[in-house]
Amino acid sequence: MHMTDPGRSNYRVMNDAIALVAAGYHVTIVDVVNDCKQPVVEEVGGIQFRHICAPGWFIATRFKFWFLLKACVLMIRCTVQLLHVQADIYHAHVEHSFIPTYLVSRLYRKGLILDTPELTMFGPNILRWPRLRCLAIQCIRWLARSCDGYITGSPLYGPILADLYHLNNVLILRHIPPYRAVTKNTRLHQYLGLEPTIKIVLYQGYIQADRGLELLIHAASHLAPDVVIVLMGNSYGDTMVELTTLIHDKQVTDRVKFVPAKPYAELLDWTSAADLGLILLPPDYSLSIRYCLPNKFFEYLMAGVPMLTAHLDAIVPLIQHYHIGHVLNELTPLRVAQAITMLLSNQEALHAMHHNALRAVTDGLSWEVESQRLVKLYHAISVRHAGTSIQGLQKE
Numbered sequence: 001m002h003m004t005d006p007g008r009s010n011y012r013v014m015n016d017a018i019a020l021v022a023a024g025y026h027v028t029i030v031d032v033v034n035d036c037k038q039p040v041v042e043e044v045g046g047i048q049f050r051h052i053c054a055p056g057w058f059i060a061t062r063f064k065f066w067f068l069l070k071a072c073v074l075m076i077r078c079t080v081q082l083l084h085v086q087a088d089i090y091h092a093h094v095e096h097s098f099i100p101t102y103l104v105s106r107l108y109r110k111g112l113i114l115d116t117p118e119l120t121m122f123g124p125n126i127l128r129w130p131r132l133r134c135l136a137i138q139c140i141r142w143l144a145r146s147c148d149g150y151i152t153g154s155p156l157y158g159p160i161l162a163d164l165y166h167l168n169n170v171l172i173l174r175h176i177p178p179y180r181a182v183t184k185n186t187r188l189h190q191y192l193g194l195e196p197t198i199k200i201v202l203y204q205g206y207i208q209a210d211r212g213l214e215l216l217i218h219a220a221s222h223l224a225p226d227v228v229i230v231l232m233g234n235s236y237g238d239t240m241v242e243l244t245t246l247i248h249d250k251q252v253t254d255r256v257k258f259v260p261a262k263p264y265a266e267l268l269d270w271t272s273a274a275d276l277g278l279i280l281l282p283p284d285y286s287l288s289i290r291y292c293l294p295n296k297f298f299e300y301l302m303a304g305v306p307m308l309t310a311h312l313d314a315i316v317p318l319i320q321h322y323h324i325g326h327v328l329n330e331l332t333p334l335r336v337a338q339a340i341t342m343l344l345s346n347q348e349a350l351h352a353m354h355h356n357a358l359r360a361v362t363d364g365l366s367w368e369v370e371s372q373r374l375v376k377l378y379h380a381i382s383v384r385h386a387g388t389s390i391q392g393l394q395k396e
Helices: 011-022 063-084 093-110 128-144 157-165 189-193 215-220 239-249 264-271 295-303 316-322 334-346 347-361 367-394
Strands: 028-033 041-045 045-053 087-092 111-115 149-152 170-172 197-206 227-232 256-258 276-279 307-310 325-328
Touching: 011 045, 011 264, 011 295, 011 307, 011 367, 028 063, 028 295, 028 307, 045 063, 063 093, 087 093, 087 367, 093 111, 093 128, 093 325, 111 128, 111 367, 128 157, 128 325, 157 307, 170 256, 189 197, 189 227, 189 264, 197 264, 197 334, 215 239, 215 256, 215 334, 215 367, 239 256, 256 316, 264 295, 276 295, 276 334, 276 367, 295 307, 307 316, 307 334, 316 325, 316 347, 334 347
Parallel strands: 028 045, 087 111, 111 149, 149 170, 197 227, 197 276, 227 256, 276 307, 307 325
Antiparallel strands: 041 045
């Protein structure tokens, strides 16, 4: 597997890797990290990691030329690293990693999977460069003809990606955490030094510009003193600095707290300490946000945490079907605060949503069921390429 972000903190990729290891595959993840102190090669839970240290990749670039130069240099480094990993299947996570993965898989004549968990080409940063976007789409469309499989994370992404890249049979793989029983705890309270009576409203996931997190900080000033908003995850770009400045300006340092991303194996224990989970992503930011079905939805579900969500097209039907939360159509600070207050004040409804969420996990929303689709795809590609190899030997 290849990706241009840190692999260990990407729960979606770790889900895939762990499932494949359990199915008997040997998995190597070639990722890009900004911490040059960690070893170049390490093994975690039976998964081998090969890290490419590139701190500059995670710094935003304002000029197109410097971004292209930085991307080309990283692409060369990734290709060189991938050449040292001989595998039966090469799995590219997100379009940024596709070209190096494609080149090496074609060189070794092995299986190739393109995994596009989001609609990258519809982000504002890409749309403002229309010619470069068009060139990238044409390039990926041409290269994707050689793929053996395509994966995405939301049922609403499938048709769009199929049309954009001229794909067939896109596999929709919802990234649900592997099942394990978790119980309500005070882990977040203890970490932050909060009284057990404090109610925690949790956002977990990447802390970046397209998540609309400034809305939560503005909403915090309308909340009661016994409610604290916790933002848990890794920060990208200058978002953390900007949010911290806003927190101080709004004088809500006692009501908004940051917690670093937690190890994958511990995540649900931290999640279950929350009273309410937030998915208030701005639907009008991009098509990718509007149609998303993010990891955090299933993480809240597994932990039995009721949700407050924006009107996101793939999430709303699930919220309404399983009765596990409240959908907010108007994303203003006052309306967000009012919705949080309303939900937290109705303990009977929260209790019912908690049990509905846990029941949904046993009603088909499980990684044990979902992961078998990934394993079947890998098995089909392995068999296909094994047959091709045998035919080649017979011809020789």
